[in-house]
Amino acid sequence: IVDHSRSMEKDDVPGYHSRANAVYKALKDEFLLPQLELARRHGRGLRNAVVSIIQMSTDSRTVFERVAVDDNLATVLDHYATESVTAGHGNYLPALDVLDELLDEDLDNAVHTVVFFLSDGAPSDHITRECAHGIRVWDDDLSTGYVRYQRNGKRVLQSCGRQAPQCRAATIADVRRDCCERIRLLGDKYGRDRLRFHTVGFGPAHEDFLVLDEMSKVLPKSKFQKLGLSAHQLTSAFSSLTSTLTTMRTVGGSDHGLTRREARPRESAESLHERPTFIRARDNWDIYIDESLSYKQVYEGRQFIPAELSSGAVGVAIKHYPFAEGAERYAYRCFEVGQDDAGRLVSVGYPMVAKQTIYYEELKDSRFHVRMAKAQSQAEELACRFNGRVKRARAGQDTAALEVHFLPCWIYEVYDADYEDGVAWILAEPQLEGKFTKWNNNGGRLREAAARPDAPDAEVDELPQVFSHYTWSVTDGQQLV
Numbered sequence: 001i002v003d004h005s006r007s008m009e010k011d012d013v014p015g016y017h018s019r020a021n022a023v024y025k026a027l028k029d030e031f032l033l034p035q036l037e038l039a040r041r042h043g044r045g046l047r048n049a050v051v052s053i054i055q056m057s058t059d060s061r062t063v064f065e066r067v068a069v070d071d072n073l074a075t076v077l078d079h080y081a082t083e084s085v086t087a088g089h090g091n092y093l094p095a096l097d098v099l100d101e102l103l104d105e106d107l108d109n110a111v112h113t114v115v116f117f118l119s120d121g122a123p124s125d126h127i128t129r130e131c132a133h134g135i136r137v138w139d140d141d142l143s144t145g146y147v148r149y150q151r152n153g154k155r156v157l158q159s160c161g162r163q164a165p166q167c168r169a170a171t172i173a174d175v176r177r178d179c180c181e182r183i184r185l186l187g188d189k190y191g192r193d194r195l196r197f198h199t200v201g202f203g204p205a206h207e208d209f210l211v212l213d214e215m216s217k218v219l220p221k222s223k224f225q226k227l228g229l230s231a232h233q234l235t236s237a238f239s240s241l242t243s244t245l246t247t248m249r250t251v252g253g254s255d256h257g258l259t260r261r262e263a264r265p266r267e268s269a270e271s272l273h274e275r276p277t278f279i280r281a282r283d284n285w286d287i288y289i290d291e292s293l294s295y296k297q298v299y300e301g302r303q304f305i306p307a308e309l310s311s312g313a314v315g316v317a318i319k320h321y322p323f324a325e326g327a328e329r330y331a332y333r334c335f336e337v338g339q340d341d342a343g344r345l346v347s348v349g350y351p352m353v354a355k356q357t358i359y360y361e362e363l364k365d366s367r368f369h370v371r372m373a374k375a376q377s378q379a380e381e382l383a384c385r386f387n388g389r390v391k392r393a394r395a396g397q398d399t400a401a402l403e404v405h406f407l408p409c410w411i412y413e414v415y416d417a418d419y420e421d422g423v424a425w426i427l428a429e430p431q432l433e434g435k436f437t438k439w440n441n442n443g444g445r446l447r448e449a450a451a452r453p454d455a456p457d458a459e460v461d462e463l464p465q466v467f468s469h470y471t472w473s474v475t476d477g478q479q480l481v
Contacts, residue, residue: 001055001056001095001099001115001117001118002020002023002024002053002054002055002056002118003020003056003057003090003118003119003120003202003464004020004055004056004057004084004085004086004087004088004090005056005057005058005086005087005088005089005090005119005120005121005124005201006086006087006088006089006209007019007086007090007120008020008023008086008123009086009122012204012229013229013231013233013234015231018084018086019120019202019203019229019399020080020084020086021081021082021084022202022231022234023118023202023234024077024078024084025081025082026072026231026234026235026237026238027077027206027238028074028078028081029235029238030071030236030238030239031238031239031241032077032111033074034074034076034239035069036069036070036071036074036200037416044260049068049069050066050067050068050069051064051066051067051069051073052064052065052066052067052102053080054095054098054099054102055084056090056091056092056094056095056119056232057086057087057088057089057090057091058087058088058089058091058094058124059088059091060091060094060095060097060098061093061098061466062098062102063080064076065102076469083425086447087275088125089124090119090120090121090123090124091123091125092119092123092125092126092175092179092211093123093125093175093178093179093182094125095117096114096179096182096183096186097182097249099115099186099460100182100186100189103186103189103190103195106190107189107190108471110194110260111194111477112194112196113190113194113195113196114196114198114241115195115197115198116195116196116198116200116241117198117199117200117212117215118199118200118202119199119200119201119202119205120201120202120203120204120207121122121203121204121208121209121214122172122209122210122211123147123175123176123179123206123211123299125175125178125179126138126168126169126171126172126174126175127139129171129174129175131160131164131167131168131170131171131249132167132170133160133161133163133167134137134160135158135159135160135167136158137157137159137160137164137167137168137170137171138157138158138168139157139158140155140156140157140158141155141156141157141158141159161207175211176210176211176214176333179211180214180215180218183215183218183219184218184219187218187219192219192220193220193221193365194217195219196221196222196464197215197216197218197219197222198216198222198223198225198241199212199213199215199216199222199223199224199225200212200224200225200227200237201213201224201225201226201227202227202228202229202234202237203228203229204228204229204338205228209224209226212224217226221369225237225240232367258308260358260359260360260364261357261358261359261360265321266321266322266323266324266325267284267319267321267322267323267333268323269324271323271333272323272333272351272431275347275351276335277319277344277346278344278345278448279337279345279346279347280345281336283322284319285317285318285319285320286317286318286319286320286416287317287337287345288315288316288317288318288412288414288415288416289314289315289316289337289345290314290315291415292315292414292415292416293315293316293412293413293414293415294412294413294414294415294423295412296308296309296410296411296412297410297411297413298317298373298408298409298410299370299373299374299376299377299409299411300358304370304411306371307410310338310348310349311338311348311349312338312348313336313337313338313348313349314337314339315336315337316334316335316336316337316412316414316426316428317334317335317336317337317345317347318332318333318354318426318428319332319333319334319354322356326360328357328358328359329355329357329358329427330355330356330357330358331353331354331355331371332353332354332355332356333351333352333353333354334351334352334353334354334426334428335347335348335349335351335352336348336349336352347475350430350431351430351431352428352429352430352431353428353430353431354426354427354428355369355372355426355427355428355429356425356426356427357369363419363420363424364420364421366413366424368425369411369425369426369427370411372409373409373410373411373427375414376406376408376409376429377405377406377408377409378479379471379481380405380406380408380469382470382474382479382481383403383404383405383406383467383481385474386467386470386471386474387399387402387403387404388403389470390403396464400457401460402460402463404463404464404467407429407430407432408429408430409427409428409429410427410428410429411425411426411427412425412426412428413425439461439463439464439465440465440468446465447461467481468480468481
């Protein structure tokens with residue numbers, strides 16, 4: 001969504017004849033051309049990805065819809081870089097309405113969408129709004145038959161009495177709330193996990209980009225960037241768009257290049273807290289004992305080594321249906337199993353959560369699980385180094401609350417005729433109890449600390465971000481946990 005209000009025709013971006021010209025040039029040079037080069041060199045780019053552009057002004061319109069990422073798109077972008085018409089106001093809400101109409105065609109399709117909403121200023125939707133007193137307090141006061149001006153050069157506006165300043169502020173606040181609410185509804189309609197909403201402020205430093213910032217906070221995996229009028233920052237923003245789309249493909253986007261497994265019925269998450277009395281196939285347990293269990297391994301010291309089953313265990317059992325689904329994996333209940341005196345299978349050891357890929361191709365070998373196990377083990381190595389650093393820095397103090405640890409995980413190879421070649425792999429880790437909290441993510445988002453800076457638990461709230469920084473620093477920028 002590109003702002004096409006009148007201000008976008010200004011020629012205050014060095015090297016470009018207008019702000020709009022800079023936007024379309026950057027979109028072509030920093031987003032499209034790198035993708036075309038990838039396709040030419042390696043036969044890959046944004047295959048199965050399409051691009052639409054909505055031009056935002058007093059009213060908004062889709063100027064091209066679902067255009068493939070190819071050389072023809074370069075021609076289209078060249079056209080808009082030189083021939084775009086900018087006029088009117090930058091009204092956000094009509095643009096969001098057009099976006100809703102555009103996305104509605106994919107309502108029943110499993111697609112992922114990233115919206116890049118670029119504007120050079122705050123929304124202008126409040127201009128035509130009536131205040132609580134029924135007056136359009138942003139219209140010119142034409143009671144004398146002509147437009148009048150104040151000493152500061154501003155126009156005299158219609159008034160609803162002494163409360164006019166408050167009413168004008170209220171209309172602006174209403175628009176801000178409406179914009180955020182509209183995005184929330186889009187997320188509810190099209191999937192909060194499938195819609196990313198990135199907002200970009202490309203305008204003078206003094207411009208008010210509060211609404212863009214708040215819009216970016218409505219949905220997860222979204223962000224706001226304030227660029228000023230820097231062409232360099234603009235090119236970086238479009239480069240990040242490419243990175244975002246690549247990430248979406250990596251974690252389950254529509255162009256992953258892999259075949260998603262058919263949606264599976266879900267187990268109730270409440271069953272996680274219930275330890276089964278017996279492990280039986282008729283209760284939807286897939287059971288691997290004796291010869292049907294090939295091995296159990298753990299990744300230690302930068303290599304996989306054999307791991308012992310729990311005391312009394314003769315195999316492993318995993319629920320046939322998952323209780324949850326992530327970006328790359330299904331999550332299942334899992335136990336190692338033993339036999340009671342009557343020969344019945346019972347759970348042994350602590351409850352586990354097993355993970356399997358959501359893609360058919362990754363079921364064919366163990367590399368998917370090996371990669372996950374290595375990452376978990378390497379994160380624990382860094383955590384141990386970090387804990388040692390904290391202890392040395394706080395010598396003589398109790399640092400138990402500041403320790404970071406990562407769960408151990410194991411890989412089971414099993415024989416199962418339902419899988420290709422009769423072999424399958426299970427990645428399992430101990431089940432955690434308690435409330436899950438996400439402190440930071442790959443998009444740079446941080447959890448706002450629940451504690452005051454002077455509260456006893458303030459350090460614990462800050463700890464994950466400190467640890468992430470430590471991993472980046474101690475590995476010379478090679479790893480970030």
